[in-house]
Amino acid sequence: KGAFSKAKNPEKLFIGLVQQNCEKDCKSGVLEGGKIEPVEPDEDCHKVFCESPEGRDLCAKGHVRALHIDEPESLGPYAARYFASKLWYGEQWFMQTDAHMTFLKDWDAISVEMLNKAPSSKPVLSHYPPSHMADLAGMAKSPASRLCGPVFATSDLENQIIRLEGASRYDSFQAETPRFAPFTAAGYFVAHSEFLREVPFDPFLPWIFMGEEIIMSTRLWTAGYDIFSPSQSVVGHIYVRRHKPKFWESVHRAFTPGVHNPLQAMILNRVKYQLGYPEAAKDMLKPKTLLTAVEQYSMGTARPLDEYLRLVGLDMVSKQVTYTEWCETGKPPPGFEKYDDLYKKK
DSSP states (O other): HHHHHHHGGGGGOOOOEEEEEEESSSSSOOOOOGOOOOOOOOOOOHHHHHTTTHHHHHHTTOOOEEEEEGGGGOOOHHHHHHHHTOOOOSSSSEEESSSEEEETTTTHHHHHHHHHSSSSSEEEEEEEOTTTTOOTTTTTTTTOBBBOEEEEEEEEETTTTTOOOOOOOOOOSSOOEEEOOOSBBTEEEETTTHHHHHOOOOOOOOTTOHHHHHHHHHHHTTTTTTEEEEEOOOEOOOOOOOTTTOOOHHHHHHHHOOOHHHHHHHHHHHHHHHTTOOOOOGGOOSGGGTTTEEEEEESSSSSSSHHHHHHHHHETTTTEEEEOOOHHHHHHOOGGGGGGGGGGGO
């Protein structure tokens, strides 16, 4: 509802909705004290919107395309993004968001304007948006946050996969031109839809959460896409929903308690293989089906992966992160110095 009501051109907006709802025998998320309680089935938000005065005509004209998945059949967030990409019918621009978002007035036009201002023929805008409680209109003249800090996650669950450590507002002023950034965030990015042909989502990554952002960042960059942080925030995000079940809890209920973590660890080896982790070399991976059709969903050929890893300060062998000053200072990365003047305060 907010996406349409706040859009400058709602008649040009089409939503691809992947609705993953519990319809019976529903449970809460893990509550205080580790309790899990029975709850009512999820509201059918697609139906509610399409029966509302605001949504009735839009749905009748095909502006909302939906895929409904029952909770036990959910394959996690990255798989949902793959399914959502298949609801694209040829529109010029593509924006990926999580479902729980708020929107700035004219967010659609502002997004396209920022993409057109980026100094690249293949730009991608992305960051971790502010909280849904943020006053997006009041922040319109303030610089947006940028993703700069990767880490090799050391928990048993994440097993040395690259995790992005939140976002910060590094800049003292808002530049007219979007600033270069090293990473894409899964919960919000905007690009020309041509990327769906060049960097299609991998259908062989079910049940993962960590790992989706680094694999998309590397695949986009090696395919010739340049990543930028937006000049201003156009969406807000609900980050904490403690009472709601998480997808790994659904996996435990669908199969058996405790199965998600080893399952995710196994599947993440597909991502690690593509990123060049030595422990995930081809001759070391089991089962070999982890690499099914991996060539179709791997790195691009426009730029080498090693160059990207050097720019963002990642060493897959030593598991060390090198500080990348260019990101925090808002300068173009090494090799892109010709754009320096775009980011000087005027």
